Amino acid sequence: MAKGDDALARKRSRVRRKRMRSSENAVSARVAGIIASKRRRKSGKRRGCEGMCFSLPTPEDPFNDIHAKKRKEKDGAEYDRPSKFLVVCLNAIRDAAASEDGGGGGIHDTGSWGVELWNCCSAAPPTDVLDTSGLCATREQTAWLVSTACDIVARKEKLGVVVSCPFLLYLVPSQENAVQVRSICKPLKSLGIHSVSLHPGASIEHQMSGLKSCEPEFLISTPERLLELVALKAIDISGVSMLVIDGLKCFMDLNAGDKLCSIRDAILSSPQITIFSDPSDRSVAALATKLLHGRKIRRLCTNDSVTSRSAFxxxxxxxxxxxxxxxxxxxxxxxxxxxxxxxxxxxxxxxxxxxxxxxxxxxxxxxxxxxxxxxxxxxxxxxxxxxxxxxxxxxxxxxxxxxxxxxxxxxxxxxxxxxxxxxxxxxxxxxxxxxxxxxxxxxxxxxxxxxxxxxxxxxxxxxxxxxxxxxxxxx
Incomplete structure (x- = not known):
């Protein structure tokens, strides 16, 4: 009975391996790695990480798994450490801030807080975060947050996962806050991450036309203007994956608690939620509990004060x-x-x-x-x-x-x-x-x-x- 192509291919592979193992035809590990790399490249099976590794593959590790440190993919994106792309995003924000006003040097100083935030957002399933460091997020905290979102988007796209737009919804209490957050996100445009700010300072017609011509990954908005655009079906927030509420006490002072709940109910998915709140006002705890739907959270704080760490x-x-x-x-x-x-x-x-x-x-x-x-x-x-x-x-x-x-x-x-x-x-x-x-x-x-x-x-x-x-x- 004639042998099939698969059986012949397996036989040729056995002969090739036997020839490679023989002492008279043996080559060094370096040469064997180069040969294995060339064979994979010609067959179209080259690994994506191969061009970025500083070490050549070996017969014991032909795909450079040891050096690439493959991340686990289980029930979503779960990783053991931030990627280099996150550092690139942080550096872009830092360099832009330094060129404008000489600031941005403290972004890496909040690294321990940022890594904890990254762990919560990248977990499977992600963990909601309640930060009680101050009234609103600092520029350094915002930089880490948007860079974390960039990292998650990049990883998902590399895996072939379709990322819904907007991916990140960043709610701010005023136009001034929207402009500030938008300026932090602006350097990320060169890295493929687009952001749009929505606030009462611009006409709603102008913002509607802008949303039609662009599908931003990040959306910074005040609650009032966002609900207006959602009612006009100019933007769809049902698939938002990350929700940030910056300054919960400020929203309560503006009587915007019901608007926040309406926005949260409009998101049909189960987004990861990050809330920044004033630790001195205990009245915001009930609203935070309602927005988080009673889920398990992680408390974060950038300072060691008893007041901040024991909030609520x-x-x-x-x-x-x-x-x-x-x-x-x-x-x-x-x-x-x-x-x-x-x-x-x-x-x-x-x-x-x-x-x-x-x-x-x-x-x-x-x-x-x-x-x-x-x-x-x-x-x-x-x-x-x-x-x-x-x-x-x-x-x-x-x-x-x-x-x-x-x-x-x-x-x-x-x-x-x-x-x-x-x-x-x-x-x-x-x-x-x-x-x-x-x-x-x-x-x-x-x-x-x-x-x-x-x-x-x-x-x-x-x-x-x-x-x-x-x-x-x-x-």
Whole structure:
């Protein structure tokens, strides 16, 4: 029976490999790599990365996978580090700012914040971001954000994915902000990224004609003008992939909260959302929660101030005069947390003074009319009642350094630490994945030396200082 072309090709390949392995015909690794590269180029199977690599392929790594460090493609775009194109975008913005006003030098200084933002936006699925560094985004933050969007667009296009336009929708409260953001995005035009700003400063007819002649990847707009153009069907925002709300407090001062919700509802996809908000105004937390649809978020901040890093975290101080009353007080607070929790399911971190105190609390917390399931190995238990479900993890201050408590939206400090700095570490480290969090503290007579510094922390964060704590701090 005659052999097919595939079988003959496989036979020729076996003979060729055998000839290459033979000692009398063996060549050096460098020459073998050059031959392999030439053969792939002639057969039309040359890798896209081959021309950009500084090392030649080898028989052990004929496609330069080791040097190219292939990224994983799983359920969308997921990468291990920013690409060189992102750095090119940042440098273009920096050079343009330096030529105009001598600025732009601080773009790379915010690199740690930018990489965290890139990780959130490039994850699969992407994570929403809430930044509480200040009232609005700085020029450096905007540069990192638009460069991250450029990087994602470039990667998608390289994979053959059709990118909907606009890809990024950047909402600003005023015309001045729109012009500022547009000036940051302008240097990206030479890199193939077009941006358009929409604001009341120009006629709507002019903007409609401009949108017809251009399909921008980035759209910077005020809410009012955007809704007007959407109503006239001059722009379609249903496929937006990234949504930025710059200055949530400013939008609330302009009574534009409903307009933001209308824009969010007009986006039919599930965009990655980044919100910049003032940390001192707690009234914006409800609007942020509504815009984010209660999804898991990531809190970011460019500074280390307690006020910024603990934004929208409520601090409540409970007095307990005697030590033997502490366990009943903890029971009462847990019942209150369970009753007030919106989802009727809560995850609470309970912090005790020592391991002995932690075990004592775990064994003594038996709520009335509740079913408590204990796990003595991990000092954790679950409370099931008619009200809801609460999972409690008990830790002591010594083991807190090795505990990841970012996922806990509620922390109950049964025993205050010797220094208020340890308390602020918990305050700024908890509730990193929710908009609103809570920290409860039980204050006893032994904690009197901490009254003044604790009052200062509460005041700086805009929290209510109880009368008993104010009297102790002033005495």
């Amino acid at each position: 975290v409520t601090q409540k101080i409970h007095i307990c005069p005697r030590k033997d009353q502490k366990a009943p007080k903890v029971k009462q607070i847990l019942e209150q947390i369970l009753t007030n929790h919106a989802k009727k399911t809560a995850k609470v971190l309970l912090v005790a003074a020592s391991n002995h105190e932690a075990q004592h609390l775990s064994s003594s917390l038996k709520l009335q009319n509740c079913t408590v399931t204990d796990d003595s190995h991990d000092n954790s238990f679950t409370i099931c009642s008619s009200v809801g479900l609460i999972n409690v993890l008990v830790k002591d201050w010594e083991s807190m350094t090795a505990t990841n408590f970012e996922d806990f939206d509620t922390v109950l400090v049964a025993d205050l630490p010797p220094s208020v700095d340890e308390y602020t570490d918990v305050l700024t480290g908890a509730s990193r994945h929710v908009v609103v969090g809570e920290v409860h503290c039980i204050f006893s007579s032994a904690d009197a030396p901490l009254a003044k510094p604790l009052s200062q922390v509460l005041t700086s964060c805009g929290q209510v200082v109880p009368e008993f704590l104010r009297k102790l701090a002033s005495s």
